[in-house]
Amino acid sequence: MGIPGPDHARPALPLTHGHRVPTPPKPGAGALWRGLRIGLLGGSFNPAHDGHRHMSLMALRALNLDQVWWLVSPQNPLKPLDGMGKLADRIARARAIANHPRIVVSDIETRLGTRYTVDTLTALKARFTSTKFVWLMGADNLCQVPRWRDWTRIFAQVPVAIFPRHPYSTLALGGKASRRFAVARVDARRAGGLADLPPPVWVFLDVPLHPASATAIRQGLDGKGL
DSSP, X not given: OOOOOGGGOOOOOOOOOOOOXXXXXXXXXXXXXXXXXXXXXXXXXXXXXXXXXXXXXXXXXXXXXXXXXXXXXXOOTTSOSTTOOOHHHHHHHHHHHHOSTTEEEEOHHHHHTOOSHHHHHHHHHHHOTTOEEEEEEEHHHHHHGGGSTTHHHHHHHSOEEEEOOTTTHHHHHTSHHHHHTGGGXXXXXXXXXXXXXXXXXXXEOOOXXXXXXXXXXXXXXXXXXX
């Protein structure tokens, strides 16, 4: 894991386990998050699991973030409707799993009317003009991000942090997205200041893995989404 250098040192908010539900962001309340470093973890969360929480805690530490927002998608364009849990149920489970004062579960994509990551980022940056965002994703998504709408604009809009995901990490680091933005990759030792760097910029964080996956959990529930 990269260690933030002294030029990025600042008082860190405690990473204690908490029960207070953080206030979710709203499109018209950008001033509340002025100057904060926010990690964005998008997905269906169908269902949310401890792997999402583990990744968020690693991001808070390694990237020197103030919060991580879980952007629970109304409907991932790349995933089928069959087996997709109701949005309200997915959000409720996500909040129960997150259970941390610095992990914020949000339905802001529904409020913004966006479905694609590139559109969500554009809308967030327009409404939270003084907030520093970092897009978080696993190595499995780095493999498939070239399938996403206007995927190169994602890298052009915000810094990106990639987390290991077995067995995808090696494939992802040699894949199309990694090659396209090879010169924009920074050493993990600079991860603590990633939010302050102008995009395109990305980092691969060699942090401990977590075995949980939404697919495995759904299979354990006989294929029924929560």
